[in-house]
Amino acid sequence: xxxxxxxxKRYRKKQVIEEVSFTAQKGEITCLIGLxxxxxxTILKGIMGLxxxxxxxxLVDGKPIDLNRVAFVPDHxxxxxxxxxxQCEAFxxxxxxxxxxxxxxxxxxxxxxxxxxxxxxxxxxTLAKVNLALGIAQDPDYLLxxxxxxxxxxxxxxxxxxxxxxxxMEDRGVLITTHEIEDIEYLVDKAVMLxxxxxxxxxxxxxxxxxxxxxxxxxMREEYGA
Amino acid sequence: xxxxxxxxxxxxxxxxxxxxxxxxxxxxxxxWLGFFLWSETNMYEEIRRTGTPDYVLTFANYLGxxxxxxxxxxxxxxxxxxxxxxxxxxxxxxxxxxxxxxxMPQKRMIVFGAKLVTMMLMILGLFxxxxxxxxxxxxxxxxxxxxxxxxxxxxxxxxxRFDGALSPxxxxxxxxxxxxxxxxxxxxxxxxxxxxxxxxxxxxxxWSPIIAILMLGALIAVPVTAFFFLESRLFMDEMMVVVxxxxxxxxxxxxxxxxxxxxxxxxx
Numbered sequence: 001x002x003x004x005x006x007x008x009k010r011y012r013k014k015q016v017i018e019e020v021s022f023t024a025q026k027g028e029i030t031c032l033i034g035l036x037x038x039x040x041x042t043i044l045k046g047i048m049g050l051x052x053x054x055x056x057x058x059l060v061d062g063k064p065i066d067l068n069r070v071a072f073v074p075d076h077x078x079x080x081x082x083x084x085x086x087q088c089e090a091f092x093x094x095x096x097x098x099x100x101x102x103x104x105x106x107x108x109x110x111x112x113x114x115x116x117x118x119x120x121x122x123x124x125x126t127l128a129k130v131n132l133a134l135g136i137a138q139d140p141d142y143l144l145x146x147x148x149x150x151x152x153x154x155x156x157x158x159x160x161x162x163x164x165x166x167x168x169m170e171d172r173g174v175l176i177t178t179h180e181i182e183d184i185e186y187l188v189d190k191a192v193m194l195x196x197x198x199x200x201x202x203x204x205x206x207x208x209x210x211x212x213x214x215x216x217x218x219x220m221r222e223e224y225g226a
Numbered sequence: 227x228x229x230x231x232x233x234x235x236x237x238x239x240x241x242x243x244x245x246x247x248x249x250x251x252x253x254x255x256x257x258w259l260g261f262f263l264w265s266e267t268n269m270y271e272e273i274r275r276t277g278t279p280d281y282v283l284t285f286a287n288y289l290g291x292x293x294x295x296x297x298x299x300x301x302x303x304x305x306x307x308x309x310x311x312x313x314x315x316x317x318x319x320x321x322x323x324x325x326x327x328x329x330m331p332q333k334r335m336i337v338f339g340a341k342l343v344t345m346m347l348m349i350l351g352l353f354x355x356x357x358x359x360x361x362x363x364x365x366x367x368x369x370x371x372x373x374x375x376x377x378x379x380x381x382x383x384x385x386x387r388f389d390g391a392l393s394p395x396x397x398x399x400x401x402x403x404x405x406x407x408x409x410x411x412x413x414x415x416x417x418x419x420x421x422x423x424x425x426x427x428x429x430x431x432x433w434s435p436i437i438a439i440l441m442l443g444a445l446i447a448v449p450v451t452a453f454f455f456l457e458s459r460l461f462m463d464e465m466m467v468v469v470x471x472x473x474x475x476x477x478x479x480x481x482x483x484x485x486x487x488x489x490x491x492x493x494x
Contacts, residue, residue: 011429050328051429051493067331078326080239081319094231095330 001025002047002070002142002175007056009042009197016042017053018197026061026141026173029164029187031205033177033216034194035224040177041075043194044144047175048072060142068098073135075147077127081120085113085130089137096138103168104137111159125156132160142173149180157183181216191216193223228332232340237347240312244348247304251297251352252359258293259363263370270376282379283371285364289389298391301356305349309417312341317425317494325494334489338418345414346407353395360392408473415480416442422484426491445479 002024009017017039024030032040045051047058079088092099111129193201273279316324327337364382371378386396397403420438427434449472
């Protein structure tokens with residue numbers, strides 16, 4: 001379980017995150033929901049130590065984060081744009097001890113990627129698939145995804161959504177931020193709603209659906225008054 | 227092992243601009259040598275036609291020329307620039323490679339180590355190329371003037387010894403070589419510490435470069451000021467020990483600061 005406990009973050013005069021606490025279980029998909037600028041990406045980056053929190057703790061299965069067990073997939077490539085997919089894989093093999101070339105090859109095959117393609121020649125959707133393949137091939141227990149559907153076409157979106165329900169993602173904990181909640185609503189186990197750096201609601205999606213007959217989008221309408 | 231692998235990646239990424247720099251440096255120097263010899267030969271011939279030249283050319287005349295000094299200056303500036311760029315290029319654009327480096331399940335200091343060793347390899351490589359190029363330039367210089375029966379004064383070693391800019395490349399002893407290398411490493415460490423402090427603060431304050439400069443300025447100024455007060459009370463041997471301790475202190479603090487910011491505060 002990922003435990004985010006009382007984290008805070010300030011940029012200049014703005015308190016971006018105000019004492020946020022939540023958990024994300026292994027084997028479940030937890031979705032961080034919020035309007036733009038509510039601090040979703042900052043929380044993911046903070047968990048990974050890319051933008052350190054000012055205050056608070058992050059524990060993974062009761063211990064400080066181990067980057068061998070948690071992978072982060074940002075909404076953009078983290079490799080120089082002139083790199084080919086092959087070069088990205090070579091880098092990952094060299095420095096990520098758990099990187100699984102067979103799993104990567106399988107994902108490359110499923111996503112119909114071409115290893116010799118350069119990153120700067122790829123569409124946004126294909127780049128998102130490359131990012132995801134590089135993240136999953138780290139074989140992490142927990143996968144943090146920042147806006148994996150942002151600006152990508154419907155077919156790429158479908159391929160990625162299919163992956164979430166495949167055996168590849170089985171037993172992994174997923175913490176995801178997305179605006180396109182309706183695309184993965186039926187896959188999400190838990191939702192954590194943020195507004196102005198605070199958690200305004202945290203709920204079990206199935207409970208809300210069966211007990212109250214509401215979708216995540218309905219709850220968002222209630223909370224954000226949209 | 228991981229440090230070596232990352233060093234390999236860093237060196238590979240630096241190879242292209244580095245080779246361009248070396249090529250430009252060598253071509254510029256040989257072009258200047260050609261022009262220098264051509265103009266000096268003409269001048270000598272001119273004087274010989276009207277009388278007897280009363281001066282001899284030395285290799286130091288060539289080394290003292292503005293184009294040569296400029297080529298060395300450009301190489302030094304390029305190395306200083308690259309000490310910044312080796313970090314800043316990884317923060318460029320939205321798809322920042324620094325994020326990938328920081329996400330590696332390795333100690334973050336291997337990133338620091340790989341960049342530091344890359345810089346030192348580049349600098350030592352530049353010294354080596356310059357050393358060979360200068361020897362070749364001397365051979366070309368003396369053989370051309372001999373062929374034109376123009377007297378050459380002084381030796382290669384004499385010319386080098388009197389040139390302050392070249393002294394780090396041609397140290398008088400092994401101890402001198404080590405001292406020069408320590409000073410070069412120290413400059414790089416200060417630059418690295420600056421970048422890491424600045425990059426850790428950039429999202430919090432627009433003043434991040436100024437704060438970084440002030441922090442490092444204080445780190446430089448405090449021991450230097452203390453040294454000026456102590457200087458007159460110390461014997462030579464004691465002064466050497468104090469200077470040595472000061473250099474080691476600077477190195478330790480810059481590495482400590484860099485480690486602190488790289489592992490705990492750096493923000494991408």
